[in-house]
Amino acid sequence: MAWSAMCRSILCGSAIRGFPKHRVPTVLLCRGYLKPDIPPLPESYDGSTFKGPLPTKTFTKATSLSSGAGGQCVQKTDSKVTLSFQLDNADWLPVWIRDRIRTMYKRHVSKDGIFSVASEEFRCQRENTDMCHRRIKMMIHQASELPDKPYKETIKGLKKQKKANDRAQVSSTRHQKHKEERLEKYAAGIEAAKAAKEAERAEKLAAREAKSAAKRITMQRTEAVDPA
Numbered sequence: 001m002a003w004s005a006m007c008r009s010i011l012c013g014s015a016i017r018g019f020p021k022h023r024v025p026t027v028l029l030c031r032g033y034l035k036p037d038i039p040p041l042p043e044s045y046d047g048s049t050f051k052g053p054l055p056t057k058t059f060t061k062a063t064s065l066s067s068g069a070g071g072q073c074v075q076k077t078d079s080k081v082t083l084s085f086q087l088d089n090a091d092w093l094p095v096w097i098r099d100r101i102r103t104m105y106k107r108h109v110s111k112d113g114i115f116s117v118a119s120e121e122f123r124c125q126r127e128n129t130d131m132c133h134r135r136i137k138m139m140i141h142q143a144s145e146l147p148d149k150p151y152k153e154t155i156k157g158l159k160k161q162k163k164a165n166d167r168a169q170v171s172s173t174r175h176q177k178h179k180e181e182r183l184e185k186y187a188a189g190i191e192a193a194k195a196a197k198e199a200e201r202a203e204k205l206a207a208r209e210a211k212s213a214a215k216r217i218t219m220q221r222t223e224a225v226d227p228a
Contacts, residue, residue, distance in 0.1 A: 038145055039103050041096070048094040050140055054133060055092050059083045061129070066120040081128040083136065084116035093140070100143035108139075 066080035087098055087109060102109055109115050117139070119131040 038142075038147055039100065040147060042099040042103075044099050045096040046094065048096070049144055050093055050097060052092065054136060056133065058090075058092075059085050063125060066128075077123075079123055079125055079128060080118065080120035081125050081132055082116055082118040083129070083132040084114050086113060087115045088113045090115075097140065097143050101139065104143055105139055 060083070062082045062084070063078040064080045064082070065076070065078060087093075087101065090098060093101075101115065105115075108117060117132045117135045119128040119135065121131060122128050
């Protein structure tokens with residue numbers, strides 16, 4: 001259901017005197033009552049929902065001076081209404097919806113766990129009380145919404161993207177493996193060249209030493225034959 005249609009269905013359940021039906025959602029959406037982002041499902045989700053009416057008799061009602069509609073009677077009459085209830089003791093709501101309300105409407109929940117909603121758009125307490133009831137219904141409805149499931153096209157696209165990523169990862173792994181093999185061969189070739197140079201140097205040194213030894217033996221023989 002679209003957002004505007006949902007607001008209209010919740011708010012226009014009963015007539016609101018002085019406001020056309022197509023203007024009612026505007027009253028609701030003002031003063032910070034915008035639709036928040038839908039968070040992921042909490043761990044306490046068990047599939048239960050809230051279907052029954054609001055237990056309005058369990059709500060605590062408080063009135064105060066209103067700064068809203070009233071003309072010359074502004075700040076003179078107690079037309080502002082605030083409805084509140086203890087969220088932890090609200091057994092008529094599933095646990096996961098209460099957790100969702102705490103997450104989505106933090107500024108409406110006090111440190112003591114009291115959930116409160118106020119209204120001062122109308123001149124009389126009765127209409128403001130009705131507006132509070134509608135706002136509570138709207139918040140419960142929003143907290144009961146489930147995250148949107150992806151379309152089949154989106155799922156197919158995600159699968160195709162995953163396959164492409166897997167192929168790219170395999171290709172990258174294969175390229176990295178070949179690169180490591182080339183580096184190993186290059187390092188092995190360098191080591192073999194160094195070993196060959198060392199062997200050649202050792203052979204030359206051995207040949208030089210053998211030549212020097214043969215030369216010394218020849219000189220010693222010559223001296224022995226001709227001592228003069």
